[in-house]
Amino acid sequence: MSDKIVSTSTYIAVLAILLVLTVLTVGVSFLPLPPIGHVIAGLTIAALKASLVVLVFMHAMHSPRLTWCVIVACIVWLLIMFSLTYSDYLTRGSLPQMPGH
């Protein structure tokens, strides 16, 4: 619980940005991009939107450091899981078959 009171106009401005980003992400899906382009665009905009929600709506901006430890640890563990898994899936076929396979 943060004692800092954020003004209503800040919250409404953040919602406006979130709605604009939603329109943008749908708009980008109409552009003739390669599959990877859609993934990068979609996830970048999603990350921006999620950051706004976490920082402003969830008051992470005014939260104690302990809360930040949880947020950072969470993201780091998620990155470990994704990077280890995709280091396999994304490189399949690009390496020669090992003897015995």
Added chain:
Amino acid sequence: MSLRDTLFTPAEQTALFDHTFLARERLEEQYASLPHQSETAAFGMWVFLATEVMFFGTLFLAVGAYWCLDPQTIELASLELNWKIGSINTFVLLASSLMMVLAIHATQLNQQKQAYRYLLITAGLGICFLGFKAVEYYIDYRENLIPGFKFDDAEWIARGVDASRIGYVKIFLFLYWVMTGFHALHVTIGIIAVSVMAVLTRRGRYSREYYSPLDVTGLYWHFVDVVWIFLFPTLYLLGTHTL
């Protein structure tokens, strides 16, 4: 005139009574103060949400893994999902998040009636979300998008999917049902929690001094919104749409 009357004005006496009453009723004995107790509760919710991130994270990981193996087929499957209802639901959830944060804001200003109204709108928008979701599920049912139950291989071959690749379509749709299903379950739990908070706010349980349960419920509700923010592009926006 008693000593108390000479030391404090009537307004101060009321404030003092409120404070000690609040402290007696709300403060658990293991905490030094109400802020201490509220921070601990919020911390507990953040840790719980971190475990939820790991839960949903594995499902996102699975979509990504199959996408790595065959992006073209996953793209064709994604294009069959109803992005219009998905977009509407994104707007609905984002608006509900604003209502939730405004309810907490009103409580911080001791405007319980306003807070009650905002909480009702939050729960209402949550129900709207589930309503749209139900309509979408029905359309998916009609369009044979339920692998293992109502699914037609021939339709997908006609859409240009190689017969040997139908499995990728099935696994993507399966993940779609699991992910949106679990998300809808979270929304349902959220609606119940927000409704309970609305009733308790109406009864005057929360004020500027103490609104920890409301704060923690808000964290959960926003988290459900964050999950949807990632679900939307991961499931609905993988391909190039045309009007």
